[in-house]
Amino acid sequence: MSDSLYVCYKAETSGVSRTFFALSSSDAAERAKALGIDAEPGQIQRAPWGDRFSSRGSVPALLVLSRGFSVGCAECGALIESTGAAVLDSDDPYCSVACSKARDAKAQSLDSALKLGVERARELWPDAEIVNAVIIQGRPRIHFTYGRARHAFWFADADMVDISPTDKAEWLEFLGE
Ligand SMILES: [Zn+2]
Numbered sequence: 001m002s003d004s005l006y007v008c009y010k011a012e013t014s015g016v017s018r019t020f021f022a023l024s025s026s027d028a029a030e031r032a033k034a035l036g037i038d039a040e041p042g043q044i045q046r047a048p049w050g051d052r053f054s055s056r057g058s059v060p061a062l063l064v065l066s067r068g069f070s071v072g073c074a075e076c077g078a079l080i081e082s083t084g085a086a087v088l089d090s091d092d093p094y095c096s097v098a099c100s101k102a103r104d105a106k107a108q109s110l111d112s113a114l115k116l117g118v119e120r121a122r123e124l125w126p127d128a129e130i131v132n133a134v135i136i137q138g139r140p141r142i143h144f145t146y147g148r149a150r151h152a153f154w155f156a157d158a159d160m161v162d163i164s165p166t167d168k169a170e171w172l173e174f175l176g177e
Helices: 025-034 048-053 061-066 097-124 165-175
Strands: 007-012 017-022 044-046 129-136 139-146 150-155 161-163
Touching: 007 025, 007 048, 017 025, 025 044, 048 061, 097 129, 097 139, 139 165, 150 165, 161 165
Parallel strands: none
Antiparallel strands: 007 017, 007 044, 129 139, 139 150, 150 161
């Protein structure tokens, strides 16, 4: 049994056949629309063979394709209907080597943006303790503590540091202002 409440649905239209996860049949109709699938209510049905992947969020592309369904390219969104030119060896499917490489390059630049953000935080606040550094919606965010273990969050591409309003005096003191 999966611990996820989502179950697998399939939408079979004349144009596209996709699988996706939803909470209920009405939820499935909305999600199909959001995915750009123009399906009549009768064209959306349960696909129990995909249920065990619900906590993963997607059915493995090879399994989907082997059942005659399509998957969307994780980079450009193009529909992949056969294994042909597709790159399917990672978690996300890509329609071509070019798309897979484009994604790799993006991942690398995010990774270096993250490292740069951490370096910059260490320069700006040498006494801060960096707790975590993650990419959120494409932006590096550094979480650190200062003073008496107060928490601060900083998007490395912004000027503002997010601190609790009640910690303002301590923050200024920490900055030596
Ligand atoms: Zn693509």
